[in-house]
Amino acid sequence: xAQASDLSKINEKSPxxxxxxxxxxxxxxxxxxxxxxxxxxxxxVIDWNKCTQCLLCTPVCPDSCIAVKDxxxxxxxxxxxxxxGICEKACSFGAITMKEGI
Amino acid sequence: xxxxxxxxGNEAVSYAIKQINPxxxxxxxxxxxxxxxxxxSTFIANGEMDTEFIPVESEHSSMSxxxxxxxxxxxxxxxxxxxxxxxxxxxxxxxxxxxxxIVLALVNRALTGPIxxxxxxxxSMGARDSGWIQIYAENNQEAYDNFIQSFxxxxxxxxxxxxxxxxxxxxxxxxxxxxxxxETEVVKNFVGEYNPENYLLNSEMPMAVGPxxxxxxxxxxxxxxxxxxxxxxxxxLDVAKEFExxxxxxxxxxxxxxxxxxxxxxxxxxxxxxxxxxxxxxxxENGIKAGVLKIRVFRPFPGEExxxxxxxxxxxxxxxxxxxxxxxxxxLGSEIKSAxxxxxxxxxxxxxxxxxGGRDYTVEAAEGVxxxxxxxxxxxxxxxxxxxxxxxx
Amino acid sequence: MAFNFKEVMSKPERLxxxxxxxxxxxxxxxxxxxxxxxxxxDKAVIGNATGCLEVSSFMYPYTAWEDSYIHNAFExxxxxxxxxxxxxxxxxxxxxxxxxxxxxxFGGDGGTYDIGLQSLSGAMERNHDLVYVCYDNGAYMNTxxxxxxxxxxxxxxxxxxVGKNSVGKMQNRKDLASIIANHDIPYVGQSTLIGTxxxxxxxxxxxxYTPGAAFLNVMSPCPRGWRYETADIMxxxxxxxxxxxxxxxxxxxxxxxxxxxxxxxxxxEDFLRPQGRFKHLFKPENExxxxxxxEEVDRRWEExxxxxxx
Numbered sequence: 142x143a144q145a146s147d148l149s150k151i152n153e154k155s156p157x158x159x160x161x162x163x164x165x166x167x168x169x170x171x172x173x174x175x176x177x178x179x180x181x182x183x184x185x186v187i188d189w190n191k192c193t194q195c196l197l198c199t200p201v202c203p204d205s206c207i208a209v210k211d212x213x214x215x216x217x218x219x220x221x222x223x224x225x226g227i228c229e230k231a232c233s234f235g236a237i238t239m240k241e242g243i
Numbered sequence: 244x245x246x247x248x249x250x251x252g253n254e255a256v257s258y259a260i261k262q263i264n265p266x267x268x269x270x271x272x273x274x275x276x277x278x279x280x281x282x283x284s285t286f287i288a289n290g291e292m293d294t295e296f297i298p299v300e301s302e303h304s305s306m307s308x309x310x311x312x313x314x315x316x317x318x319x320x321x322x323x324x325x326x327x328x329x330x331x332x333x334x335x336x337x338x339x340x341x342x343x344x345i346v347l348a349l350v351n352r353a354l355t356g357p358i359x360x361x362x363x364x365x366x367s368m369g370a371r372d373s374g375w376i377q378i379y380a381e382n383n384q385e386a387y388d389n390f391i392q393s394f395x396x397x398x399x400x401x402x403x404x405x406x407x408x409x410x411x412x413x414x415x416x417x418x419x420x421x422x423x424x425x426e427t428e429v430v431k432n433f434v435g436e437y438n439p440e441n442y443l444l445n446s447e448m449p450m451a452v453g454p455x456x457x458x459x460x461x462x463x464x465x466x467x468x469x470x471x472x473x474x475x476x477x478x479x480l481d482v483a484k485e486f487e488x489x490x491x492x493x494x495x496x497x498x499x500x501x502x503x504x505x506x507x508x509x510x511x512x513x514x515x516x517x518x519x520x521x522x523x524x525x526x527x528e529n530g531i532k533a534g535v536l537k538i539r540v541f542r543p544f545p546g547e548e549x550x551x552x553x554x555x556x557x558x559x560x561x562x563x564x565x566x567x568x569x570x571x572x573x574x575l576g577s578e579i580k581s582a583x584x585x586x587x588x589x590x591x592x593x594x595x596x597x598x599x600g601g602r603d604y605t606v607e608a609a610e611g612v613x614x615x616x617x618x619x620x621x622x623x624x625x626x627x628x629x630x631x632x633x634x635x636x
Numbered sequence: 637m638a639f640n641f642k643e644v645m646s647k648p649e650r651l652x653x654x655x656x657x658x659x660x661x662x663x664x665x666x667x668x669x670x671x672x673x674x675x676x677x678d679k680a681v682i683g684n685a686t687g688c689l690e691v692s693s694f695m696y697p698y699t700a701w702e703d704s705y706i707h708n709a710f711e712x713x714x715x716x717x718x719x720x721x722x723x724x725x726x727x728x729x730x731x732x733x734x735x736x737x738x739x740x741x742f743g744g745d746g747g748t749y750d751i752g753l754q755s756l757s758g759a760m761e762r763n764h765d766l767v768y769v770c771y772d773n774g775a776y777m778n779t780x781x782x783x784x785x786x787x788x789x790x791x792x793x794x795x796x797x798v799g800k801n802s803v804g805k806m807q808n809r810k811d812l813a814s815i816i817a818n819h820d821i822p823y824v825g826q827s828t829l830i831g832t833x834x835x836x837x838x839x840x841x842x843x844x845y846t847p848g849a850a851f852l853n854v855m856s857p858c859p860r861g862w863r864y865e866t867a868d869i870m871x872x873x874x875x876x877x878x879x880x881x882x883x884x885x886x887x888x889x890x891x892x893x894x895x896x897x898x899x900x901x902x903x904x905e906d907f908l909r910p911q912g913r914f915k916h917l918f919k920p921e922n923e924x925x926x927x928x929x930x931e932e933v934d935r936r937w938e939e940x941x942x943x944x945x946x
Contacts, residue, residue, distance in 0.1 A: 311719025
């Protein structure tokens with residue numbers, strides 16, 4: 142039975158024998174452990190009173206940071222959101238505002 | 244029961260492919276390897292095997308497709324020669340780095356510049372640092388035998404490296420000679436099923452291959468490749484032993500032909516070893532202690548073992564069939580000299596070039612080399628390195 | 637299959653966050669949309685030519701892909717996936733694989749229009765059951781915005797810089813969708829990022845679930861290379877379509893179909909103006925270039941209308 146790669150063991154201090162043969166990685170989506178949210182300057186903030194759950198903001202996110210659950214969008218994944226602001230423009234109801242200093 | 248046949252080297256390799264019946268073959272024609280994909284396609288068309296054949300639009304794509312198939316979990320192979328191998332170059336390194344046990348049937352031919360369809364080793368020797376195992380055949384029998392051992396070595400968990408099974412273009416690939424074939428069932432049992440632990444099409448566990456891995460990881464990755472190449476030495480010998488049990492034919496890193504008591508020896512790769520052996524037999528009749536060391540395994544390079552095999556030889560001619568244009572010798576010459584130096588050997592090595600672009604290498608030429616070694620040994624001649632045998636001057 | 641936006645957006649996400657693509661990247665919006673078109677129960681192997689997407693989405697040891705993924709080199713995404721797809725049939729035939737797999741490969745315009753064209757052409761001609769998706773951002777963005785054969789006319793790039801003797805790239809962009817359509821493969825689609833992504837989603841679905849080779853050409857803007865504010869991507873894409881610079885069409889079994897015809901075709905300036913790479917075209921002395929640009933867009937649009945009317 143194939144085992145998923147233990148990403149915690151693979152870093153810039155790992156000895157050669159912990160570097161996977163052929164640099165192959167087993168198991169998907171490990172990039173989640175890398176938090177690109179640190180790149181962000183402006184942060185999207187949602188006003189749930191204005192949000193109509195039209196979902197137009199969800200497909201336009203380049204960083205898969207707006208999850209949809211039971212037909213409703215969830216709050217932003219700020220661990221990964223890079224603050225591009227595309228969602229703010231996609232919202233026709235003014236429910237998303239990009240704010241600095243959050 | 245072995246089967247006695249008459250076959251060319253290309254037929255022998257194609258027959259081995261048919262017996263192994265790998266999952267995927269991708270190939271593009273190039274002289275003198277063209278017959279291999281043709282014959283395999285014919286076997287498939289006639290229902291004699293069920294390998295999926297991809298008639299790609301170039302060698303770059305044949306190596307790329309073989310790589311994709313291998314990563315996907317298939318036993319994959321290709322065949323090529325000369326410029327075809329050169330065109331694959333970039334992907335040879337990727338295959339080795341990805342640790343994919345692809346097998347490549349190489350029919351050695353001179354690299355273009357100018358175009359020349361005849362044999363030399365400039366194609367495979369140029370790829371010697373690509374991370375592939377390289378094993379060379381002297382004749383059709385060895386081409387067949389090496390190919391049958393190839394997947395076992397490449398796929399071994401301690402190795403997982405791609406494998407280049409080399410034979411000399413036309414001289415071996417097209418000359419029809421006697422051959423002993425194994426029963427297909429025996430071959431199938433020997434080679435076995437390929438069931439990798441991880442592969443792209445493993446529905447239990449997705450796999451990602453071919454990352455961007457910069458300096459924090461690159462060196463460790465290369466070291467792991469080197470370790471695998473080192474491991475291949477034991478595996479090559481173990482597989483050869485098992486192969487001997489089913490075939491009665493024994494193989495090692497090299498063949499020592501009358502070298503144990505030899506004063507002078509030729510070290511050579513491929514079909515020209517046979518020519519050199521004939522010269523040895525003639526010289527032995529006249530009481531001259533001559534021998535031939537025929538290198539079978541060039542990658543991994545068995546440097547210590549070669550030095551050991553040459554330890555009683557006083558003067559050895561290392562014959563290269565490929566220029567390196569260092570203006571300081573060929574690949575085989577350089578590496579064997581380095582091995583002799585590390586072993587503090589008393590054997591003096593003199594590097595020659597022969598057979599470049601298919602230039603004839605005759606028994607008389609081999610005798611000439613031995614005579615030169617003897618003259619040097621007797622103090623009648625100065626050592627001259629890097630001579631071209633058969634050069635018009 | 638009617639397009640139900642809510643249902644579509646509820647499908648599992650197959651590109652994980654944490655990849656290192658730039659903020660506002662159009663490429664990953666394209667990738668997310670295409671992958672969403674996979675049936676959740678189907679498995680996939682994703683191929684990728686070298687480019688921004690590759691170096692950012694599988695930076696060892698972190699893969700952003702939930703599915704199996706293979707990157708080989710820059711110029712061979714087509715042939716690499718040919719090998720994977722062929723292995724699937726070989727192993728399926730031997731009973732070693734039970735699940736259904738789909739094969740999708742992504743390449744930028746560098747890996748698709750240029751260095752990878754031969755490998756792509758081979759994979760299409762052999763009609764492997766795979767989808768090749770070009771996320772076309774109109775230049776070699778990964779190496780720093782050099783021109784490609786997909787770069788639009790007069791664009792300012794680092795190898796066609798605007799200067800005293802230069803007004804940017806002198807050639808028109810290559811019409812790759814037509815070239816691939818002329819391989820006579822079952823499906824070719826051209827799309828970009830519009831609204832709910834219905835157009836791209838449906839084309840991706842058709843491409844993935846049509847047996848045989850399929851090709852999608854998706855304009856995927858690059859805010860750095862095109863020089864616009866990251867937030868404006870959807871506006872830029874809409875203008876590309878409304879000016880008929882980037883028409884939405886598909887070619888099904890050789891039949892050309894226009895998917896959208898603007899009620900009022902907007903002038904090409906509307907698409908060019910928001911982008912810094914075309915800033916020089918709006919200097920008074922370059923007025924004539926804009927006229928030429930419009931002529932070129934019109935010519936190609938007419939040609940497309942003709943193909944679709946047949």
